[in-house]
Amino acid sequence: MSALTARFDVPLGLNAPGAARRAVTAVLAGWGYRDETWLEQAAVVVSELVTNAVRHGGGCVELRVESHDDEVIVSVADGSSVVPRRREPDSTGGRGLALIEAMAERWGVRDHQGGKQVWVALTREEAR
Numbered sequence: 001m002s003a004l005t006a007r008f009d010v011p012l013g014l015n016a017p018g019a020a021r022r023a024v025t026a027v028l029a030g031w032g033y034r035d036e037t038w039l040e041q042a043a044v045v046v047s048e049l050v051t052n053a054v055r056h057g058g059g060c061v062e063l064r065v066e067s068h069d070d071e072v073i074v075s076v077a078d079g080s081s082v083v084p085r086r087r088e089p090d091s092t093g094g095r096g097l098a099l100i101e102a103m104a105e106r107w108g109v110r111d112h113q114g115g116k117q118v119w120v121a122l123t124r125e126e127a128r
Contacts, residue, residue: 003066005066006023007063010053010061012054017047017054021043021046024065025043028042049076052118057078059078061078062077064077070124074120077117078115081111103120
């Protein structure tokens with residue numbers, strides 16, 4: 001099976017995470033993903049990535065979703081080259097990466113057009 005890809009320019013602002021969640025959930029459902037628990041986990045990952053990009057990134061935010069044979073890759077690019085890092089457990093904020101690590105198969109950061117792209121791989125097991 002070939003990869004399916006969707007790309008969105010995310011509007012900046014307080015509504016960005018919710019809009020991104022809805023867009024990705026609709027795309028994944030359109031691609032045949034039906035498991036509600038899996039879709040909710042994917043939506044949480046999207047929300048965390050977009051929240052971080054809007055809050056800490058610079059410039060435009062680009063969201064990309066790719067469906068492959070055994071996984072879905074969600075990535076968010078922004079204009080900041082600063083690499084995200086996990087916070088200490090007793091911090092008052094910054095739990096997004098810990099949530100992502102708990103839900104993802106793997107994740108990483110790569111350079112992207114002068115900024116960065118944070119990507120997350122979600123396994124497709126029983127998602128369809």
